[in-house]
Amino acid sequence: VSFAVLPVWAALLLMAAAGAAAVVLFRLKVRPPRVAVPSLVLWRRVLDATRELTWWERVRRAVSLVATAAIAVAIALAVARPGPRLGAASAGRTLIVLDSSWSMLAESSLGGTRWDRAVALARRLAAAAAEGEVAVATTAEGLVEGPTTDLALVETALLQIEPTGGEGGAWPKVAGADAVHFVTDGALSRSLDPGVVVHSVFDAADNVAITAFGAGGATTDRSPAEAYLEVANYSAASQRARLVVSRGTTTVLDQPVDLAAGEAVRQVVPLAGGSGGRVMARVTAPRNALAIDDEAVAWIPGAEVLNVTVVSTDPSALALLFEREASVRATFTSPAAYRAGREDVVIFDRFLPADAPRRPALVIAPGATSWIGERGPEETNPQWAPASRHPVLDGVDLLTLDVKRARPVTGPGLTPIARSQKGTPLVQVVDDADRRYVVVAFAVADSNLPYAQAFPVLIANALEWLARPHYGMLARPGIATLPATVSRVTAPDGSAVAVSAAGGRTSAIVTRPGLYLVEAGGSRGVLGLNVSDPEMSNLARTHVPGSGSSEGEDAGAGLPWWMLAVALAFSLMAIEWLTWQRRITV
């Protein structure tokens, strides 16, 4: 036996003290209540009569004494949180690693979640190793506490950590660890060092999950946006689930679906109704142990309406382009009338304001030297050189663009993403933490841009990158690597996610499924995270070998021992009370 909150010797001492105190209290001569009777004549006769004591009358006081002591010991035992002995107690340094995968949030048929049982198991492991140092780590966050000999610190850490789903990176290590215990449900396959003692908290559970979800934008007027959905029933029995898909605030699908045991249903859902880029799917089912995989999100790039201000003396080509584009709400203004506003993107066509704009900007043929940089030498009939990969040029066939004259600018922060064969920068970007621009070195009138197939693609890419870049969908929680210019990441619940910049990139640890808002240089991009992991959602399977009969089964299954001790104490108290009321016991 080991104890979760006390060393073994302290727990035994506590029980002995409780039992002794109960015995002392039992034997204390309590002053009995006084009852006046008319006469003791008859009592004297009764007591003087030689009445043979029954067997029970002879032993009942001893039985009551034993029962009272047993109640005290059982309560002390419950307080000490006993459990089966978990391996040999180490007097050295012990590392306890808890599996942070989302499957640990699954409801257990034994009460609580797998995580609750894992924490309880970790407590007992820590108590068993209390003679040495204990360190606590998770697979997502690495080392969270220790090594320490202070069990209170370990307890605090165990209360604070929770499954975050991610695999933080390398397996947590503590120098000089004599014993490493890994508490897991075995949902995910891991290769572990031979010395790691695995404790399983697995117990099979039924689950229904969204295992795949994605969305694509409309390609033509007749081909609306679509979502792809896959729902699986990891249950031994068929069950009816309910699927709900919504776009923005509009529900576009709400239907029941019958899922056979082990069946996965795949469905393409037209997103004809609704608006906006946010798409969400939800499944509900009666036997569904894990909630976190019941929701999935997707983002349709370019589906959000952008407010664009065009500052130009001749915006006819852009006006014609935006006239057919429902996702762009364009406002046209002359350079003389331009005032900085709260638009998503501003387009400066052959014009630059005196001061650098605070909003993301597409600058076409900036012309004279200004805040953006100095004017470079003009090149006539520049020929496109192979361009670098950049979201602005994604899908743009530059070779279809004929440019008569290019007037580049050079300045700090300007990064060419497309050049002429002579090296003249033709398309440049500014990607700083506080500004984001796309600079095109040639005017619309100096090229065949209005008639080229690349024109709408280039403008759409530029607007999307400037205003609402899509940073993709993550399949698993963990560290999201983002551009260095990212200044803030906001979680789905509105809380700020800590970001750190290193090596020219920004990193953010994303742990909760949903859409994250990523802000960089005035843009408000989107990063998505879904669970969508069949391996994790299948709660009827484990990778821990022999977890049905191993030490872990003993450790995690069944009612906790302290509950049994409490039940025993209360049962004894109830029996003692009832029999005392009838004076069967004393």
Add this chain to the structure above:
Amino acid sequence: VLRFEDDFLKKLEYLHVVSKRAFAGQNRADRLARKRGRGMEFADHRGYAPGDDFRHIDWKAYQRLNRLLLRLFDEEQDLPIYLFVDTSQSMRQPAKFDQARRIAAALCYIGLAHLDRVTILPFGDDLGDETAPGRGKGRIFRVFELLEAMEAKGPTDLREAFMAFAGRTRQTGLAVVISDFLDPHGFEQGLKMLGSMGHEIFVVHVASQADRDPGALGDVRFVDAETGELRDIDVTPGLARAYQDAWETHTSDLERFCGRYNFGYVRADAEQPFEQVILKTFRQGRFIA
């Protein structure tokens, strides 16, 4: 406490205390006395002796028999009734003491209504001051006041009390003992002594629930109401049953004792309605008719 309803008093007036024997009274009343005298009921003849009142000579018999015969009549006198009321501490329970005093009051009223000579004698371990309210039912209110003023205190000793009673010269009559008979020295000696004085004894055994049932279970410190003696007893269900058995034995012993010595016995529980005790129980016990 001791006031009776008028209806109930009327019912009492139709009752009278039954005495199996005739006792000599002091005053004329409506109860047959042992001696011949000037009553209304013819009893016998006897020969005339000088000095006899010749108003009682049966002249018709003289005519037939030519002998002077004197007509004798039964004397109708009052009956001496001694009401012994236990005022020891064991009677202190209100229900029990009230029942005893009500019974005493009712018997007293019946006696007064029939011109009997009633004497009320409170007793504990000694005989208290006796009270003879007089004759006639109008005296009942004095009796009520007397009984209300009674206080239950002191121990019980029937033998001492009746010994004190024997020391006082008085006529034999009907002695009614109203008590719980929880005498540490036993009830036998006292009752025997009272019976040996020539009185007709009638025992009214007043008991309450507290006498019959220990009530409390578990560790209890019992306090004897009379002596103040303390006794710590772990009352188990078995012991409680043994006590109840002891109580039943005590009751049956008393009843058997009364039967053996030809004493009347009536048990009047404190919880029993008082009218039922008087009008039913006492009649069934042939104490009143």
